[in-house]
Amino acid sequence: MEIKEISQAVIGRLPRYYRYLGDLKDEGVERISSQELSELMKVTASQIRQDFNNFGGFGQQGYGYNVEYLYKEIGKILGLDQTHHFIIIGAGNLGQALGGYLNFERRGFIFSGMFDQNPALIGKEVRGVKVQPMEEMEAFVKNNAVDIAVLTIPKTGAVDVAEKLVSYGIKAIWNFAHVDLNVPEGIQVENVHLSDSLMKLSYNINRYDQLVAENQ
Amino acid sequence: MEIKEISQAVIGRLPRYYRYLGDLKDEGVERISSQELSELMKVTASQIRQDFNNFGGFGQQGYGYNVEYLYKEIGKILGLDQTHHFIIIGAGNLGQALGGYLNFERRGFIFSGMFDQNPALIGKEVRGVKVQPMEEMEAFVKNNAVDIAVLTIPKTGAVDVAEKLVSYGIKAIWNFAHVDLNVPEGIQVENVHLSDSLMKLSYNINRYDQLVAENQ
Numbered sequence A, B: 001m002e003i004k005e006i007s008q009a010v011i012g013r014l015p016r017y018y019r020y021l022g023d024l025k026d027e028g029v030e031r032i033s034s035q036e037l038s039e040l041m042k043v044t045a046s047q048i049r050q051d052f053n054n055f056g057g058f059g060q061q062g063y064g065y066n067v068e069y070l071y072k073e074i075g076k077i078l079g080l081d082q083t084h085h086f087i088i089i090g091a092g093n094l095g096q097a098l099g100g101y102l103n104f105e106r107r108g109f110i111f112s113g114m115f116d117q118n119p120a121l122i123g124k125e126v127r128g129v130k131v132q133p134m135e136e137m138e139a140f141v142k143n144n145a146v147d148i149a150v151l152t153i154p155k156t157g158a159v160d161v162a163e164k165l166v167s168y169g170i171k172a173i174w175n176f177a178h179v180d181l182n183v184p185e186g187i188q189v190e191n192v193h194l195s196d197s198l199m200k201l202s203y204n205i206n207r208y209d210q211l212v213a214e215n216q
Helices: A008-026 A034-041 A045-053 A067-077 A093-100 A102-106 A134-143 A155-168 A194-214 B008-026 B034-041 B045-053 B067-077 B093-100 B102-106 B134-143 B155-168 B194-214
Strands: A084-089 A109-116 A129-133 A148-151 A172-175 A188-191 B084-089 B109-116 B129-133 B148-151 B172-175 B188-191
Touching: A008 A034, A008 A045, A008 A067, A008 B194, A034 A045, A084 A093, A084 A134, A093 A109, A093 B093, A102 A109, A102 B194, A109 A134, A129 A134, A134 A155, A148 A155, A155 A172, A172 B194, A188 B194, A194 B008, A194 B102, A194 B172, A194 B188, B008 B034, B008 B045, B008 B067, B034 B045, B084 B093, B084 B134, B093 B109, B102 B109, B109 B134, B129 B134, B134 B155, B148 B155, B155 B172
Parallel strands: A084 A109, A084 A148, A109 A129, A148 A172, A172 A188, B084 B109, B084 B148, B109 B129, B148 B172, B172 B188
Antiparallel strands: none
């Protein structure tokens, strides 16, 4: 099967467009030019036009974009017109934070199950969802429509748990464990490696300090 | 001042190299070729060599890289040979999760203060750090060496809090609020927009389903 993909760099920018357009819509703005959007988002107007051209362009240039239409269309491209059910593996603070976010639900991501191996957490409720022991995960995934598994467990164990989830039929993993998962083709993985992000910040702090020192 | 930067794409890949090299070191591996590293990390050997060439190349090719040396050198580039103190603004589950990570401390990121406006959370202890009211933030930042402020507060308020932090002297913000901050040049910001990441996953799920349907 040939997979003709739009680059992940473009896809990675869509949620940001979606966020800005949602804010504009909430503020009652009806139309916006690529130039205005460019100034607001601090990207070039040509980048915006190029990105949008991947999806047919979304309407006339001179006149500007219809904010509500553009917001809806990008939402559809992102699959936000559909409902996704997710479970969280790991009921620690991070898992609880993610389970608690109402914003995810507003975008169609429904929190439907939570699992942990720590007996102290079993039975605890997070936004109406009870934490279940890991042994219940298989039956839950097989008996419920679960689209996404969120991994908020330590790196040891994460690879095994991911393999199990895939064998139970999970098609997408949102991975917060600090390890790269090894999944078959067709399983979607999105990593959030928090340490990596912090190290990138650390690099930029130190590099800037060096540059200031060099230029003094 | 001219800022000669290595591309953020390269910087963004460094923490992943660092992670793999740390694992190899822990497993007792002494040398590794770019080819072996390429297979392990699933990036091309030429990408690895190009990335490393930004920093002088880290030693001979034919012989392979010295794992411990490479690990240390990349750590230095990332500023991990230095200590950074961070405070967390927002003592909810996400803030507590970040405050609780011992891994950050192992890399030299010291959790030293936590602030929230919710009276119910004031005085609560997260890994030995007491949650203080927001009013204490200014004095704390001015009287202590704080390198990084972590924002784990809702988007309303985040822009204001970031502005205040910068005016108190904060040079770097690790931003989890779902909004882009507006900071002066020289202030480093690293965003973790969790909703954006989830939407990207959602796109990939739906796009894959479409491709499968189209190819059937």
